[in-house]
Amino acid sequence: xxxxxxxxxxxxxxxxxxxxxxxxxxxxxxxxxxxxxxxxxxxxxxxxxxxxxxxxxxxxxxxxxxxxxxxxxxxxxxxxxxxxxxxxxxxxxxxxxxxxxxxxxxxxxxxxxxxxx
Amino acid sequence: xxxxxxxxxxxxxxxxxxxxxxxxxxxxxxxxxxxxxxxxxxxxxxxxxxxxxxxxxxxxxxxxxxxxxxxxxxxxxxxxxxxxxxxxxxxxxxxxxxxxxxxxxxxxxxxx
Numbered sequence: 221x222x223x224x225x226x227x228x229x230x231x232x233x234x235x236x237x238x239x240x241x242x243x244x245x246x247x248x249x250x251x252x253x254x255x256x257x258x259x260x261x262x263x264x265x266x267x268x269x270x271x272x273x274x275x276x277x278x279x280x281x282x283x284x285x286x287x288x289x290x291x292x293x294x295x296x297x298x299x300x301x302x303x304x305x306x307x308x309x310x311x312x313x314x315x316x317x318x319x320x321x322x323x324x325x326x327x328x329x330x331x332x333x334x335x336x337x
Numbered sequence: 338x339x340x341x342x343x344x345x346x347x348x349x350x351x352x353x354x355x356x357x358x359x360x361x362x363x364x365x366x367x368x369x370x371x372x373x374x375x376x377x378x379x380x381x382x383x384x385x386x387x388x389x390x391x392x393x394x395x396x397x398x399x400x401x402x403x404x405x406x407x408x409x410x411x412x413x414x415x416x417x418x419x420x421x422x423x424x425x426x427x428x429x430x431x432x433x434x435x436x437x438x439x440x441x442x443x444x445x446x447x448x449x
Binding site: 275 | 370372374379380381382384387389428432435436437438439440441442
């Protein structure tokens with residue numbers, strides 16, 4: 221079974237530039253998460269999707285971050301314009317169907333490491 | 338409010354020593370799930386175990402064991418006879434409702 225795929229693995233940009241990260245979850249997984257992990261900290265939830273709908277985006281800085289999952293499969297996370305404090309690893313995770321009661325483990329991708337100069 | 342606390346920021350042990358990583362959680366939900374993940378230097382989060390709130394049985398898997406105590410809201414993780422390959426950051430997590438909360442992690446270094 222293929223795992224959660226993310227790209228790019230690494231990205232270096234200057235502040236005020238934009239960047240986009242892509243995630244392809246495990247086939248059949250309805251629930252998809254984007255987490256931000258700053259060095260030395262635990263993952264912080266940015267947004268949670270259930271199929272193509274947003275379940276929770278309360279911690280997403282909506283003035284600069286946006287995310288979509290148009291067809292309920294792949295997802296894209298965008299940052300525009302980037303700030304220095306956005307330097308972090310962006311982790312995508314998926315699980316079968318959290319809201320329907322399948323509280324199985326989250327499967328994580330390898331992450332996309334962003335450095336903002 | 339839901340919260341996971343991992344009070345130990347960093348732990349160093351000598352190879353073959355036993356080590357316990359602490360996890361304390363807070364939730365008012367009666368149904369919840371507890372997890373441990375390992376994050377090696379490569380960065381990917383690797384699932385280790387899941388426990389639901391109705392199952393307080395301790396679990397052993399090889400050198401790993403977990404102690405779940407609802408009375409103290411703790412879900413501690415013990416590595417017996419630690420090895421260098423166990424060096425990583427370990428995260429405890431709480432799943433409840435539609436949310437998944439991570440602790441801040443414990444960085445374990447096993448010295449050869």
